[in-house]
Amino acid sequence: MAVASPSPSESVADHFARFGLAPRYAIDRDALESEYLRRAAQTHPDRFVGRPSGEQRAAMEAAAAINEGYRILRDPVQRAEYLCKLAGIDLDSSDPRGGAPHMSQAFLVEMIERREKVESARAEGASALQALRDQVEGEADETLDEAADALDDDDPNGAARLLVKRRYLQRLLDEIDGEH
Amino acid sequence: MAYSDKVIDHYENPRNVGSLDKSDDNVGTGIVGAPACGDVMKLQIRVEDGVITDAKFKTYGCGSAIASSSLVTEWVKGMKVEDAMEIQNSQIAEELSLPPVKIHCSVLAEDAIKAAIRDYQSRQAAEPADEEGAR
Numbered sequence: 327m328a329v330a331s332p333s334p335s336e337s338v339a340d341h342f343a344r345f346g347l348a349p350r351y352a353i354d355r356d357a358l359e360s361e362y363l364r365r366a367a368q369t370h371p372d373r374f375v376g377r378p379s380g381e382q383r384a385a386m387e388a389a390a391a392i393n394e395g396y397r398i399l400r401d402p403v404q405r406a407e408y409l410c411k412l413a414g415i416d417l418d419s420s421d422p423r424g425g426a427p428h429m430s431q432a433f434l435v436e437m438i439e440r441r442e443k444v445e446s447a448r449a450e451g452a453s454a455l456q457a458l459r460d461q462v463e464g465e466a467d468e469t470l471d472e473a474a475d476a477l478d479d480d481d482p483n484g485a486a487r488l489l490v491k492r493r494y495l496q497r498l499l500d501e502i503d504g505e506h
Numbered sequence: 507m508a509y510s511d512k513v514i515d516h517y518e519n520p521r522n523v524g525s526l527d528k529s530d531d532n533v534g535t536g537i538v539g540a541p542a543c544g545d546v547m548k549l550q551i552r553v554e555d556g557v558i559t560d561a562k563f564k565t566y567g568c569g570s571a572i573a574s575s576s577l578v579t580e581w582v583k584g585m586k587v588e589d590a591m592e593i594q595n596s597q598i599a600e601e602l603s604l605p606p607v608k609i610h611c612s613v614l615a616e617d618a619i620k621a622a623i624r625d626y627q628s629r630q631a632a633e634p635a636d637e638e639g640a641r
Contacts, residue, residue: 418542420610426541434539437546441566490541497544501566 534626
């Protein structure tokens with residue numbers, strides 16, 4: 327579907343600026359919430375009925391950007407990953423330059439071994455699997471905390487490595503939960 | 507996400523799932539990961555007289571990643587090592603009709619077979635040449 331380019335004020339602004347927040351990991355969630363509601367009401371399509379189509383489209387694009395920004399900022403993992411993106415590291419990209427950093431061979435070997443352990447824990451029974459799950463989940467949470475610290479220390483590269491590690495741990499959790 | 511019939515076939519009936527003895531000097535092991543999605547892939551080959559006689563894989567990831575590694579193990583069996591080194595991700599993606607967002611899965615499979623071959627070659631280089639004295 328062809329769409330006109332979004333108005334620069336909405337597309338160029340980063341999501342933190344969009345909600346009047348400083349680009350930091352720690353945010354005021356109440357401020358995010360109330361600003362989201364205010365902006366969402368401002369750009370609601372109902373307000374633009376009968377307006378020129380250009381205005382309607384701009385409002386729609388603004389509303390989409392606000393929704394996307396809210397979805398990203400309210401989620402701690404996505405917020406941390408977004409801060410890396412603002413620093414020029416796109417964790418959704420596999421590009422060696424500017425993409426998600428590659429992990430060490432030792433880490434990948436460990437990940438394979440741990441996933442193999444999921445199979446044996448599953449065979450052992452529900453409590454073994456739950457114990458493994460709790461351990462991995464704790465580790466994933468800890469890794470996110472470390473990434474947040476790195477972001478606070480203005481170390482986006484360190485944060486990106488930790489967030490990639492967390493993604494592997496997340497996939498390990500998905501494996502335990504039987505999701506792909 | 508609509509998967510092609512070939513992806514679904516390999517996903518539902520993956521070929522050559524399993525492990526080879528990684529301490530065997532005739533076995534090469536490649537372990538690679540996709541940092542953007544957290545998928546990990548282990549691909550192993552057994553080589554005799556320069557020909558890949560067996561291949562096994564374990565992939566923890568999406569259907570396309572499983573299908574890509576399954577396909578590669580099928581392809582390389584019976585192949586000369588140097589020919590297997592020439593496998594390109596584009597061939598894998600084409601065979602499986604992977605959509606653009608899943609191309610990285612075929613890249614992962616290419617990286618895995620290359621890593622396995624390099625591991626085999628480094629083991630052979632480290633090994634005193636008493637077994638294959640002809641060369």
